[in-house]
Amino acid sequence: MTTDTAYALLQLAKARELIDAANAVFGAADLPPGHAAGYAKYTEKIDQSLSRAKIRAAHALRHTGAHKLDQASFQHLGEAFEQPTLQSMQDAAGRTITGRTHFRNTRSMMHDWLDIPRGTASDRLILADCLLGGVDDSGQPTVPWLPELAAEYNDPTIDPRLVMAASTKLHSARKDLGEGATANAKKAKLERESVAFMHAEPKSARKHISAMVAEVKAGQRPLKALLESIGIFKKGLRQGLIEYVLRVLPSQAAYIEAFFASIDNPATVAGNREGLKDAEAQFTGAQVNEWGDEASMPDWAQPEAEHEESADDSQHPDTSDAEATQSSSQETTAEDSSEAEADEQPEHRISFLGGSEARTQAAGWADDAADERSHR
Numbered sequence: 117m118t119t120d121t122a123y124a125l126l127q128l129a130k131a132r133e134l135i136d137a138a139n140a141v142f143g144a145a146d147l148p149p150g151h152a153a154g155y156a157k158y159t160e161k162i163d164q165s166l167s168r169a170k171i172r173a174a175h176a177l178r179h180t181g182a183h184k185l186d187q188a189s190f191q192h193l194g195e196a197f198e199q200p201t202l203q204s205m206q207d208a209a210g211r212t213i214t215g216r217t218h219f220r221n222t223r224s225m226m227h228d229w230l231d232i233p234r235g236t237a238s239d240r241l242i243l244a245d246c247l248l249g250g251v252d253d254s255g256q257p258t259v260p261w262l263p264e265l266a267a268e269y270n271d272p273t274i275d276p277r278l279v280m281a282a283s284t285k286l287h288s289a290r291k292d293l294g295e296g297a298t299a300n301a302k303k304a305k306l307e308r309e310s311v312a313f314m315h316a317e318p319k320s321a322r323k324h325i326s327a328m329v330a331e332v333k334a335g336q337r338p339l340k341a342l343l344e345s346i347g348i349f350k351k352g353l354r355q356g357l358i359e360y361v362l363r364v365l366p367s368q369a370a371y372i373e374a375f376f377a378s379i380d381n382p383a384t385v386a387g388n389r390e391g392l393k394d395a396e397a398q399f400t401g402a403q404v405n406e407w408g409d410e411a412s413m414p415d416w417a418q419p420e421a422e423h424e425e426s427a428d429d430s431q432h433p434d435t436s437d438a439e440a441t442q443s444s445s446q447e448t449t450a451e452d453s454s455e456a457e458a459d460e461q462p463e464h465r466i467s468f469l470g471g472s473e474a475r476t477q478a479a480g481w482a483d484d485a486a487d488e489r490s491h492r
Contacts, residue, residue: 291341
């Protein structure tokens with residue numbers, strides 16, 4: 117058996133060399149119209165074969181546990197790719213280990229070793245579950261999830277790409293179908309109708325299958341299916357902006373609608389348009405007009421009002437300075453008179469002296485008062 121698979125790998129290596137050589141000739145030569153049509157036809161046939169082979173390869177990686185290969189096995193594989201011979205292919209049969217492995221699982225191996233995007237690797241493994249069967253937790257193989265489409269997939273006369281597209285659509289509705297006998301009956305009905313469309317109208321089968329799945333999702337969906345669909349999903353960079361898609365339950369949408377209503381209400385913090393302008397000015401550096409626009413400005417703040425005020429000032433000189441000067445002179449005269457009266461009267465100020473000095477000064481004030489009374 118090992119010799120057969122080794123020879124099959126050698127055939128793939130030679131087939132790749134033949135395809136590359138043929139593409140080089142077709143790309144450089146001046147093709148006749150018939151040969152150009154034949155080139156396109158064979159290319160599509162090869163693409164169909166490769167589409168089928170990609171799912172089978174992903175299934176083989178997971179079924180055999182190839183992500184557990186040891187370092188020596190990967191070295192033999194590298195030698196076989198550089199020098200494809202029957203012996204090198206036999207030496208690359210490989211050996212798995214039970215301890216620490218190079219790759220965590222099959223998807224990790226497909227991404228890190230085969231340079232396949234993680235999303236593409238996951239899609240291929242899902243199609244393998246639907247059309248070829250999966251592997252349970254104990255390592256035992258399981259039957260395909262879509263047995264009728266699996267039979268179509270293995271038919272070499274059927275375009276596998278159409279079967280793969282139908283399987284992907286039906287798999288997206290697995291949560292909506294639910295579980296139990298009723299769910300299995302719904303799934304079997306979808307399969308039969310999908311196969312009928314593929315045979316009757318292969319060119320429009322994708323559209324009809326998508327419509328059927330949309331009807332299933334548009335009905336009364338189980339809570340599990342709804343919870344699987346909610347969340348914030350990143351779409352990517354679009355014209356310099358990061359786009360996200362938000363999916364919520366109807367009960368959650370009520371809170372969002374209430375928030376939108378508060379934004380439209382100027383009495384709330386969220387609806388404060390002036391505050392939003394100030395916040396925007398912090399990022400843009402633009403100067404914010406306190407009045408918004410000239411229409412909302414009061415009369416005294418209008419630019420025309422400033423010109424009128426300056427014209428009035430020129431016609432009526434300001435006499436406030438003269439009045440202020442006269443008032444100041446009057447206050448100065450009053451202060452001088454009060455100081456003169458203060459000089460005529462004896463100054464009786466208490467100084468913060470020691471005990472004996474304070475008594476002596478108090479006695480002097482008493483003698484002065486007695487002399488003044490005697491003179492009177």
